[in-house]
Amino acid sequence: MSYTFDHKQLDALEEVLQQGLIDLGVHCVVLIDMSGNIIVNLDNGRMKHDVYSLAALAAGNFGAVSTMAKIIGEDEFSLLFHKGKKENIHFSKVMKDFLLVTIFGKDVSLGFLRLKVTEAVEEIKKILQSQQ
Amino acid sequence: MAFINVKRKEVQVKIVYYGPGRGGKTTNLEYIYNKFNDRIQTEMVAIKTHGDRTLFFDFMPFDMGQIKGYDVKIQLYTVPGQVKYDATRRLVLRGVDGIVFVADSLAVRREKNIHSLKNLQDNLATYSKSIHKIPLVMQYNKRDLSKQGIPVLSQDTLEKDLNSRLKAPSFLASALEGKNVAATMKKIIVMVMVSLQKELQ
Amino acid sequence: MVDSNENLLASEVEKRLEDLFGESGESTDFVEEPNDAEPEDSPLKELKATILSIDWEISDEIMDRLASQIASLKDEFRADSIMVPFLLLLDSIGRYIKVKKAHAHPDAVKVLNSVYSGLEKVALSKGLTNQERKRVLSAEVQRFKQLKEKIASTRVEQERKKGAKRFKELKQKIVMSKTTSDAVDTENAPEDLNQLLDQLKAFIRSEIKALRDELIGQRS
Structure with a gap:
């Protein structure tokens, strides 16, 4: 079983992520599916992360955290975020099958980033749902 | 579920090593990593518990280069074999394209092999996938132990126990010594690529 | 005897620990920040909590909380000629963020935080002269002004981009209708064309208006 998005969808996804997040000063954005595949990967040109491993771990981690949520009687957690000294990472579910991973430094406030991510996720939904 | 990026001309394939x-399973990946790392330029990611047991999964991505105009990226995963980690096993199986079932040739592990294969079938079913349809390769591991006089299951027994209905390609192997480790992996990659192509036509 | 054995062991362990975990050249002295700005028990306690929570989440609820805390502080400090303008600044940025949310300028939250630190300094540092307090305020006012300029210039830029995009779309429509009008849909063609003309006129009108607003804005 495989799936694909057409050129137009991928272009549109890149545009949304570029304008909504990279232009804001985010270091790296990766849209992945829950199997750990990378759909779109953008960065500010200065990042050299191993995004494939990152995607595999993010998908696994998201699955683990969702199961933890269920165990304590939550549907899902609304904030998935790790804070580091220089880099932070934020996860946001997109529909049932996708995950938006955002890596950003301390010059971007989490509160503002969350607003921008929410907005980007709405746009992404529209694009992904235009499939077929 | 392979993702095909038409824009970047890239296919991402997920292969999972399953078994008791x-x-x-991890030894398979470690051998590949150690033996071929200078060629495939990858990093192996492992999440382990105490005593070297796989907690979540091991992960090793590598680039196969261009095939029919597409950049093929292979991602090898292992699952934790211990029974109690069934939830994480299911997570790792999500979106799998091909499976290597690593059976333990030790005579005392006979039951465990059968249970693990049944568990694989059940977990695939939760993603509406059939063990009979997904690309699958059997590997009967630890053949080196017979040299040390440790009782191992015969190939016939293993075939009968595990592969009589599936009729998957199978290999006798020693992951520790590296025997048939690469062969197993090459076989599953070929099978997955063929099945992807069929599906795309 | 026992004592010296123990000492030997201890010093060996210490040496090993030093080998393993030693941090050469790094000072282990703590540099403590001057502690006079401590809002824990101050009138700013609640405001500080709100400013910190904006860092995590920007919602109407939190922004309203900010506005009401500023209002009560304005009352409390009404005789303070530095604090009142500080609170006004904070209020103004807060309102802007609340209205604009994701469309706010990315620097707005940074300036909000910076203005708050200035305000905290002025309110809680003991022994600042009036001159020093004024200097803190004017630095933040400067930052606020720069933010305003940035917001204005990005707005102009956005308008320009939007305009260019609309224009391109309309042009495309005209080209399309030209090439297709002979073959298809001849019945509706004049109507489409009229509609298009109207759109074009409206577009030009709005462009001129934007330009005029911009010019007026620059003059004032």
């Missing part, structure tokens, strides 16, 4: 605990 301590059967040698």
Whole structure:
């Protein structure tokens, strides 16, 4: 079983992520599916992360955290975020099958980033749902 | 579920090594990593518990280069074999394209192999996938142990126990010594690529 | 005897620990920040909590909380000629963020935080002269002004981009209708064309208006 998005969808996804997040000063954005595949990967040109491993771990981690949520009687957690000294990472579910991973430094406030991510996720939904 | 990026001309394929605990799944990946790392330029990611048991999964991505105009990226995963980690096993199986079932040839592990294969079938079913349809390769691991006089299951027994209905390609192997490790992996990659192509036509 | 054995062991362990975990050249002295700005028990306690929570989440609820805390502080400090303008600044940025949310300028939250630190300094540092307090305020006012300029210039830029995009779309429509009008849909063609003309006129009108607003804005 495989799936694909057409050129137009991928272009549109890149545009949304570029304008909504990279232009804001985010270091790296990766849209992945829950199997750990990378759909779109953008960065500010200065990042050299191993995004494939990152995607595999993010998908696994998201699955683990969702199961933890269920165990304590939550549907899902609304904030998935790790804070580091220089880099932070934020996860946001997109529909049932996708995950938006955002890596950003301390010059971007989490509160503002969350607003921008929410907005980007709405746009992404529209694009992904235009499939077929 | 392979993702095909038409824009970047890239295919991402997910292959999972499944099987009972301590059967040698991680050893398969480690051998590939150690033997071929200078060629495939990858990093192996492992999440382990105390005593070297796989907690979540091991992960090793590598680039196969261009095939029919597409950049093929292979992602090898292992699952934790221990029975109690069924939830994480299911997570790792999500979107799998091909499976290597690593069976333990040790005579005392006979039951464990059968249970693990049944568990694989059940977990695939939760993603509406059939063990009979997905690309699958059997690996009967730890053949080196017979040299040390440790009782191992015969190939016939293993075939009968595990492969009589599936009729998957199978290999006798020693992951520790590296025997048939690469062969197993090459076989599953070929099978997955063929099945992807069929599906795309 | 026992004592010296123990000492030997201890010093060996210490040496090993030093080998393993030693941090050469790094000072282990703590540099403590001057502690006079401590809002824990101050009138700013609640405001500080709100400013910190904006860092995590920007919602109407939190922004309203900010506005009401500023209002009560304005009352409390009404005789303070530095604090009142500080609170006004904070209020103004807060309102802007609340209205604009994701469309706010990315620097707005940074300036909000910076203005708050200035305000905290002025309110809680003991022994600042009036001159020093004024200097803190004017630095933040400067930052606020720069933010305003940035917001204005990005707005102009956005308008320009939007305009260019609309224009391109309309042009495309005209080209399309030209090439297709002979073959298809001849019945509706004049109507489409009229509609298009109207759109074009409206577009030009709005462009001129934007330009005029811009010019007026620059003059004032």
